[in-house]
Amino acid sequence: MRALCGLRSRTGALLGLLLLGALLALAQMRDRVWSRYEAEMQDPVDDPPDALRKAEFKLGRLRYRSPMDRGRRRYARWGIDVNKGDRIFVSLLQRLTRIEIQPIETIIDIGSDEIFNLPWVFAGSVGDWELSPSEAERLRKYFDRGGFLMVDDFHNEREWANFMAGIHQINPDARAEELEDGDPAFRTVFDLKNRVRVPGANVVHGDMIERGGIEPHWRTIRDAQGRMQIAICFNMDVGDGWEFADDPDYPERYSSEAIRLGVNYVIYSMTH
Template sequence: MLSRWHCVLIASASLAVLAFGQRRELFGTRKWAMYEHEMQDPVEDPPDAHVAGEFVFGRLRYRSNREGRAYARWGIDCNKSDRIFLDTLRRLTRVHTQSIENIIDIESDGVFDSPFLFAVSPNDWRLSPSHAERLRKFFDRGGFLMVDDFHGDRDWNGFMAGMRQIDPDVRVIELGDNEPIFHIAYDLTDRVQVPGQNVVHGPGYEKDGVIPHWRGIIDSEGRIIVAICFNMDIGDGWEFADDPDYPEKFSAHALRLGVNYALYALTH
């Protein structure tokens, strides 16, 4: 006869199996399925989704005041755009690249596992003191952040408010044509404003972000630690690279810029 303790163990195990089955049914087998309700454009995993690579694209999952909508701010263009970019990086370079993104929660020390982070619409990020401290350590340890898809003065001020939490003495520069980051793989002296898909057949810019800026935040040794794509939407250039309605010249430039930024992060 089973003891009362054994009955409890069997019942607990049965509940665990049931919970796993329900979770599998809810989320499927895709690696980041639990976050898909926060993503704008989730896609199926490639066959090698669970194979590690030397280059890992870290998609920063931050908090914002605009959560609870159809998708979260951090999840704009995710994860289709990330994967088209990573596939391009694999094809155009010899970098051993992981085929899918790593979603890195700002609450987690997993931040330190991906030296390359990508954040969309950082004007809306809401950083706690612990978030700012974690990102400060990330930069101190050699991390690189690429930010994209924010437009106009108000968005810029929101982004910089967060950066000043990370470093009150943060220094922003306009990146000139001779910067190595524009020549490490492709010569990008002639750069173009990459528009969002929503304005590509209209004005080509959003809000009051008429003039595109390629900016950078540098450390004490002059290394770019934050590459800032301001008044542009590089992520849409990636996401819609397979869309005949989105002009190829913008996608081509967005992908080349991403390749340069990734290689810079790996070599500087």
């Protein structure tokens, strides 16, 4: 009986410690700025100490809907690479430019008018997005007011067609074109005439082809004046280049390319 009581006592103490640890973890999660979205993120990380510091530039991350999110077991499509990739890119953008940058990304719901407060927004896996009429109209107004969108991490012709279907909801006359080597977007900070594909971490040590997307493309959609509105990274994964910049297993060459490309697109959007 005495041994049984001792076992119960130790078991109770262990359960108490486990419960305390779970409560502490939950409290820490609730303290994070974007904790309400963490169940939808692939790679959530802790906030930096100065997370709430205000700055003139905010990196927007677009939270959209996807049919693939219904009945999902893990993260949402918009949440791929979020939010570790955004945090690393923000920190490097701060170091490599003179832009005063907010230390963390700003997650913006596609259904919110708050998007008009963000001049630069990033979206991943847009080959699986789904836009309602009101969301398409809001994005049309966003571009009409000078907003800039960078899209990434979608592959193959099916995903391209679905992405462009959303674009044509926004603007039926929109036309995608290949960026030429001498385009100003490739020369704002870094000279990117000799570009290389940025592969996903899951294919970086193989043929670098993901979901059948064979050839990498750097494309754009421009406004009537010729200014880039949307920077398109197709059949590549720039977000992984950011996310795994601190991972020794991910080649530095591709992370450097991803960072340079992102920096150029940010500066282009602010100077053109």
